[in-house]
Amino acid sequence: MEKKSYTFEEIKQKLVNYCVYQDRCHAEVEQKMKEFLLIDEAREEIILYLLKENFLNEERFTRSYIRGKFYIKHWGKNKIRMNLKQKQISEKMITICLDEIDEDDYRKTIARIYDDYISRQKGLQEYQKKSKTIKYLMSRGFEYEFILDTIENYK
Secondary structure, three states, rough: OOOOOOOHHHHHHHHHHHEEEEEEEEEEEEEEHHHOOOOOHHHHHHHHHHOOOOOOOOHHHHHHHHHHHOOOEEEEEEEHHHHHHOOOOOOHHHHHHHOOOHHHHHHHHHHHHHHHHHOOOOOHHHHHHHHHHHHHHHHHOOOOHHHHHHHHHHH
16 A cells, blocks of 8 residues: 655644644654654654644653643552653653642552452451452552552451
């Protein structure tokens, strides 16, 4: 199939629409730009335009990503941090933006997931239930210290 060619302005508009639809990080925009065979100068000009017009904002992206993954998908901070690193977000930016997660909400979420998961474990010894639940919560990205804290408060 033949690739359609676009003018510079059409490509710029497509990338504006791409950023308007949903907050994006630099890596996602760079990846999208690879679809259009652009020279480096054109690529840089589009990135600068997106930044200047605030279509591309790394902090806004990071904050909305953190909110979405925690409040909708119920991921822990470790899993969120790992995924943001894969999107080439700096450690400093991640640390600054993790304040989007309310500490009380975080603890309540761990407790709710713990309670829900452990109650579904049937036919196992108590220590096996606890062990499986800890592994599950860690796979969801929650910190071991918080999990232990939850277990202590659960008793």
